[in-house]
Amino acid sequence: MATPTPTPTPTPTPTTLTGEPGRLTTLLRAALPAVPGVNRLPGVRKGPASAFAGLAYARDAVVVERDRVDAYAAVCGFPRRDVVPVSFPHLLAFPLHMAIMGDPAFPYPAIGMVHVENTITAHRAIGVGETLDVTTSVAILRPHARGVLLDFTTTVSAGDETAWESTSTYLRRGRSVDGDPAPGLEVPDPPAGGVEWRLPGDLGRTYAAVSGDANPIHLYPLTARALGFPRQIAHGMWTLARSVAAIENRLPDAVTVEVAFKKPVLLPGTVRYAARQDDPGWAFALTNPKDGSPHLLGRTSAA
Structure with missing residues (x-):
């Protein structure tokens, strides 16, 4: 059948x-809806995922x-x-x-x-x-x-x-x-080396002011610790934007950019950025300069 x-x-x-x-x-x-008690009120209470x-x-x-x-x-x-x-x-x-x-x-x-x-x-x-x-x-x-x-x-x-x-x-x-999980984005052999960027402690607040994304995990050590982080972290979309900005003048107007966000970037902090031109486009990575662990992996291709 x-x-x-x-x-x-x-x-x-x-x-x-x-x-x-x-x-x-x-x-x-x-x-x-994340606030206990408040999350039971009409208009706030969430429906079942099913x-x-x-x-x-x-x-x-x-x-x-x-x-x-x-x-x-x-x-x-x-x-x-x-x-x-x-x-x-x-x-x-x-x-x-x-x-x-x-x-x-x-x-x-x-x-x-x-x-x-x-x-x-x-x-x-x-x-x-x-x-x-x-x-x-x-x-x-x-x-x-x-x-x-x-x-x-x-x-x-x-x-x-x-x-x-x-x-x-x-x-x-x-x-x-139910179902089989689909594989996530993979960037084989991500680029190594590159340059280091020092990120200030107020970067999350600066980006929040222009983006509207004022999630407390990005703002202050106190608000980030309340949500399980040792201190504030950079926005993932800032790490994407900053990574693309470094190669933007080499990208076509019609372009696809794919990224996977890995480990959060603690602020203030230092990250290492590297990019490499491949056959379909560019591969790039934002990593921890101490141990090489990735914060972000990405690639581009012509759209």
């Missing part, structure tokens, strides 16, 4: 956010503002240009990530979600001043050896044209779901 073809999971109808989402309000809504069928949120007519692009470029090491850095549109999608995590139908609080992989595909350069529509959706849970994976898929479009796409994969530790 032939094996039946699986039915594709339908994409949920997106909920549209109007205006500029409030950063603090959105973060609090996403974090409250019932989760996906969610989608959208922002329409988002203007790419010069001041924000320049601030982001300065923090992440990109030059000032009339087109945005390849990783910048993630900032336009981040409020949608938080809105999804804050939705009562989403089965987990934002606190405890671990960003493990990110794939970006830029189909063309996006100009400063463009008006864009942004949609983020998350599908059903995927199995992982340590819990479940959730893929937040973002599409940035100008009219009917898709200009940029990304998938941010988060791990939620705990009980898994």
